[in-house]
Amino acid sequence: MATASAEKGSSPIRTCLGCRQRKTQQKLWRFAVDKNGRVMKDFRGKHDGRHAYCCQDNSCLQKFFKNKKGLSRAFRQQVLGFDEGLEDLFGSEQ
Numbered sequence: 001m002a003t004a005s006a007e008k009g010s011s012p013i014r015t016c017l018g019c020r021q022r023k024t025q026q027k028l029w030r031f032a033v034d035k036n037g038r039v040m041k042d043f044r045g046k047h048d049g050r051h052a053y054c055c056q057d058n059s060c061l062q063k064f065f066k067n068k069k070g071l072s073r074a075f076r077q078q079v080l081g082f083d084e085g086l087e088d089l090f091g092s093e094q
C-alpha cells in the first residue's frame with residue numbers, strides 16, 4: 001500500500017510571497033524582519049519568530065519586495081524597509 005506516503009520525509013511547504021506558488025522550503029529563500037521593520041536574509045535560520053519566503057528567482061524577488069502588505073502580514077509587523085545586503089540578491093541590477 002502506498003497510500004499517504006507522499007509527504008513522508010519531505011521538507012515543509014511554504015508560499016512564495018512573490019508569485020504565491022507553494023514550494024518546498026529548500027527551493028525558497030527565507031527572510032526575517034528585525035524589530036525596526038527591516039527585512040533581511042535569514043538563510044541559516046538564525047532568527048526566531050516569523051519568516052517570509054520567496055523563490056530563488058529574480059522576478060519573484062522583485063514582486064516580493066514590492067509586496068510590503070503581504071510581508072507585513074507574514075511577519076505580523078509593519079515592514080518599513082530592507083536590509084542593504086538584500087541588494088546582493090539582485091546582482092548589480094538597478
Ligand SMILES: [Zn+2]
Nearest residue numbers: 016019055060
Ligand atoms: Zn515565487
